[in-house]
Amino acid sequence: MAAAFLSRPVYPGLALVPQARRHIFALEGAGAGALTDLAPDAGALTRSDILYLPRDPDGAAQAVALAALGAASLWQAPDLAALLSRLAGLLDGARMGTRLYAAGSEGFIGQVLVVAEAAGIDPLSVATEHRGNRARRVQCVHCKTVAEEVTTQPCACPGCGLTLFVRDHYSRRLGAFQGVCIDAEEPGSAPAAEEAFR
Template identity: 35%
Template sequence: MSAPAPPHYTSVPAWAREPVVEPVDHAGTSHSVLSVGPDGAAAAAHWLDALGCAGARVRHHDCADAAQAVDALETDLADALVGHRVLVAGSAQACLAVRAAAVRAGLSDAELRVAVTTVDERSVWCVHCHATNSAAAELEDVLACAGCGRTLLVYPHVSRRTGAHLGFMVDAEGPA
């Protein structure tokens, strides 16, 4: 990480600020490997090699988008046992969405590894109209909400439950 995270960034994983490839957790007894998009598939290839060499039990899902990966993970985790690990490769936006599904299914952060290919796009949830925006934005950028048109601050808080950033009207107290 180039610069330490400001103290109020506690809910933003380091990997949602800068791309990173985490290593396979060989303590796992079985693994779900989910790759999202072509870049994700390329990043996951190293994991699949490492797991293949170790003779691990692996379920691999090559997914077109995050929604497909979430569906695949929910199916996997429905009958997964403790000892299972989840590895997600793709954009930070996709990894956050898949992590949210993992958290909802009772997975802990220690059981999840990511390979993040880009952090350019983020999901931003509008607290005013509840629309979820998908946009190229940095943390603390502003953007126009696609749902209500308000100018939203991309606040450095990520929901573990949805994977979206908190967005709220930045100029609420400014002159109309």
């Protein structure tokens, strides 16, 4: 059962830490809803910075909803790399009492946690909420290429082309699931890919 797989992180949901002196929200796509549902009070919002990566189809509307919160700052990222880079900068200058929150796809949360850990933040102290699809980030154990947004089982490695079985084994350090060649013993015997992570 996937839920009991012990290397898989759990995402308990966003809960505001009221005594924090500063809140940083890293949000992706439907993850915006995790913050608007939380509806923080005005006092908390004056101490909040929001980094948002919009995703189709609802990105524009979610951006409007986030703007309506009236946080101290709202920054919309052009892509994931830009968001992670800005987040790293923010964390680098962050003081004691800063709390980080991440919501969005599992691959997004994983990469936010990698940045957080690099900044010396205990990943377990980061509030996380999974919103949106169940697409997986997958590291090919053979050539080490990371495939983004994997929705099928098995999947093709974009690096070496092998057909990979997507395991539940998850590395927080890499922010990725493990992909292992599914037909190594009998090349050519791989089953057809089926939608598995939607």
